[in-house]
Amino acid sequence: xxxxxxxxxxxxxxxxxxxxxxxxxxxxxxxxxxxxxxxxxxxxxxxxxxxxxxxxxxxxxxxxxxxxxxxxxxxxxxxxxxxxxxxxxxxxxxxxxxxxxxxxxxxxxxxxxxxxxxxxxxxxxxxxxxxxxxxxxxxxxxxxxxxxxxxxxxxxxxxxxxxxxxxxxxxxxxxxxxxxxxxxxxxxxxxxxxxxxxxxxxxxxxxxxxxxxxxxxxxxxxxxxxxxxxxxxxxxxxxxxxxxxxxxxxxxxxxxxxxxxxxxxxxxxxxxxxxxxxxxxxxxxxxxxxxxxxxxxxxxxxxxxxxxxxxxxxxxxxxxxxxxx
Numbered sequence: 001x002x003x004x005x006x007x008x009x010x011x012x013x014x015x016x017x018x019x020x021x022x023x024x025x026x027x028x029x030x031x032x033x034x035x036x037x038x039x040x041x042x043x044x045x046x047x048x049x050x051x052x053x054x055x056x057x058x059x060x061x062x063x064x065x066x067x068x069x070x071x072x073x074x075x076x077x078x079x080x081x082x083x084x085x086x087x088x089x090x091x092x093x094x095x096x097x098x099x100x101x102x103x104x105x106x107x108x109x110x111x112x113x114x115x116x117x118x119x120x121x122x123x124x125x126x127x128x129x130x131x132x133x134x135x136x137x138x139x140x141x142x143x144x145x146x147x148x149x150x151x152x153x154x155x156x157x158x159x160x161x162x163x164x165x166x167x168x169x170x171x172x173x174x175x176x177x178x179x180x181x182x183x184x185x186x187x188x189x190x191x192x193x194x195x196x197x198x199x200x201x202x203x204x205x206x207x208x209x210x211x212x213x214x215x216x217x218x219x220x221x222x223x224x225x226x227x228x229x230x231x232x233x234x235x236x237x238x239x240x241x242x243x244x245x246x247x248x249x250x251x252x253x254x255x256x257x258x259x260x261x262x263x264x265x266x267x268x269x270x271x272x273x274x275x276x277x278x279x280x281x282x283x284x285x286x287x288x289x290x291x292x293x294x295x296x297x298x299x300x301x302x303x304x305x306x307x308x309x310x311x312x313x314x315x316x317x318x319x320x321x322x323x324x325x
Contacts, residue, residue, distance in 0.1 A: 024263065025261065025262050025263050025275055025278040025279060025282065026278060028261070028282055029278055029281055029282050029285070032282055032285045032286060032289065033285055035289070036285060036288075036289035036292055036293065039289075039292055039293050040292045040293075043288075043289070043292060050169065050170070050171060052281075052284060052285065052288060053171060053174045053281075053284075054171035054173060054174055055284055055288065056174065056177075056280050056281060056284040057171065057173035057174040057176070057177040057235055058083075058173070058177075058232050058235050058236050058239070058248070058251065059251055059254055059255060059258065059280050059283065059284060060174070060177040060178075060181065060276075060277065060280045061177050061180060061228050061229070061231055061232035061235065062079050062080060062083060062228070062229065062232050062248070062251050062252075062255040063255045063256075063258040063259050063262075063276050063279065063280050064177075064180065064181055064184055064228050064273065064276055065079045065224075065225040065226070065228035065229050065232070065255070066079055066225070066255050066256055066259050067259045067262075067264055067271065067272075067273070067276045068184065068188070068197065068221050068224055068225055068228075069127070069221055069222065069225050070201075070259055070260075070264055070265075070266060070268060070271070071188075071197050071198060071201045071221075071264065071268055071269065071271060071272075072197055072200045072201045072204075072217070072218060072221055072268050073200070073201045073204065073267055073268025073269070074120070074127035074218070074221075074268070075127055075128055075131065075256075075266075076116070076127065076131045076222070076225055077128065077131040077132050077134075077135050077252065078116065078131040078132075078134040078135040078138055079225060079228075079229045079252065079255065080229075080248045080249050080250070080251045080252035080255065081134075081135045081138040081139050081142070081248075081249055081252075082109055082112055082113070082134075082138050082226060082229040082230070082233075083229045083230070083232045083233045083236065083247075083248035083251070084138070084139070084142050084233075084244065084245055084246055084247045084248045084249055085112075085138045085139075085141055085142040085145075085233075085245075086105050086108070086109050086229065086230045086232070086233025086234070087233045087236055087237050087242075087243035087244060087247050087248070088142045088145050088146045088151065088243050088244075088245060089101075089104070089105050089108060089145070089233075090102075090105045090160070090233060090234060090237050090243060091146075091151040091153050091237065091242070091243035092145065092151070093105070094153060094155065094156030094157065094159060094160070095155035095156045096156075097156075098156050098159050099159040101156065101159065102159065102160065102234060105230050105233060105234065106227055106230040106231065106234075107230075108230070109226045109227055109229050109230025109231075109233070110223050110224075110226045110227040110230065111223075111226070112134070112138070112226050113222040113223045113224070113225045113226020113227065113229070114219050114222055114223040114226065115134075116130055116131055116134050116222050116226075117218045117219040117220075117221065117222030117223065118215075118219050118222075120218065120222070121214070121215045121218045121219065122215075139245065139246070139249075142245035142246075143245045145245075146243070146244070146245045148245060149244075149245075150242050150243070150244040150247075151242060151243045151244070152241065152242050153237060153241055153242055153243065157241065160234055160237055160238045161238060162238075163176055163234060163235055163238040164235075164238040164239055173235045173238070173239065176231070176235065177235070178277075180228060180231060181273050181276075181277060182273075184224070184228075184273055185272065185273035185274070188272060188273065189272075193217065193220060196212050196213075196217045197217055197221060198269055198270075199212060199269075200212065200214055200217055200218070200268070200269075201265075201267075201268025201269030201270070202268070202269035202270075203269075232248065233248070236248055253305065254283050254287070257279070257283055257307050258276060258279035258280040258282070258283045259271070259276055259279055260279070261279040261282050261283065261307060262275035262276045262277070262278050262279025262280070262282070263275040263278075263279070264276060264279075283307075286303070286307070287300065290303065
């Protein structure tokens with residue numbers, strides 16, 4: 001065998017492996033749908049699938065908020081708590097500010113994200129620690145502002161009610177989340193900011209040598225993450241007619257699981273929006289399907305944890321383990 005033939009064979013093998021990696025999330029989604037459909041055939045009916053994607057809208061926004069941070073090789077533990085805080089702020093501001101409460105909550109959430117990015121970069125403290133501290137701060141503010149109680153919303157609810165319901169039989173909440181996903185996908189694929197985000201995830205030292213303003217990109221990434229968390233708060237309030245200091249807290253692990261299960265590498269650089277959408281659908285089908293199959297809800301978090309651990313083991317780039325982020 002000539003060297004040229006051998007090189008062609010290796011290139012073909014690498015190409016096939018890469019394509020299998022790209023298609024793996026879709027194959028997993030198809031397998032999970034088939035498994036749940038086997039136990040409950042009505043689960044695959046169009047109406048049931050519409051309900052499914054409606055259920056996934058808030059999780060999709062939180063997964064996108066996590067994904068853009070993970071693309072840089074970092075992690076945010078505060079996205080769900082920031083969403084819970086956003087629901088409280090929205091409930092308190094709607095009666096007096098009406099629709100202006102929406103941009104106010106989005107602005108506060110974006111600022112909270114930017115502050116975390118700035119502290120992380122300037123202090124050189126790992127993002128895990130910074131966002132863990134932010135989680136405690138946001139949870140404390142939410143508990144204090146709400147009086148540690150669920151707040152029902154009536155006055156001013158019309159300002160957010162338009163996000164709930166159907167638009168030509170498609171759930172509006174999912175369409176809003178999908179628009180956010182498309183916009184984020186365009187930003188990551190076609191803008192300098194998006195290319196720099198991926199470059200930092202692939203190799204931050206190389207990015208610095210290439211002149212990438214790492215600090216500004218990191219702050220920008222955390223700002224977008226906070227903005228998406230605030231948008232998730234708005235959809236959650238419209239769905240539940242209420243706000244709570246821990247309303248979204250349970251979505252942190254599913255959101256991170258969706259990002260990694262979709263194929264975004266936890267070490268950064270590889271992944272994207274469409275993978276995250278597939279990951280969210282996988283996690284949502286699992287959550288709903290486990291109930292259909294009679295699995296005790298108490299085991300749901302355990303299953304999420306196992307799925308997350310396995311997905312990380314399969315996607316992690318071990319060559320980057322020496323870099324602390």
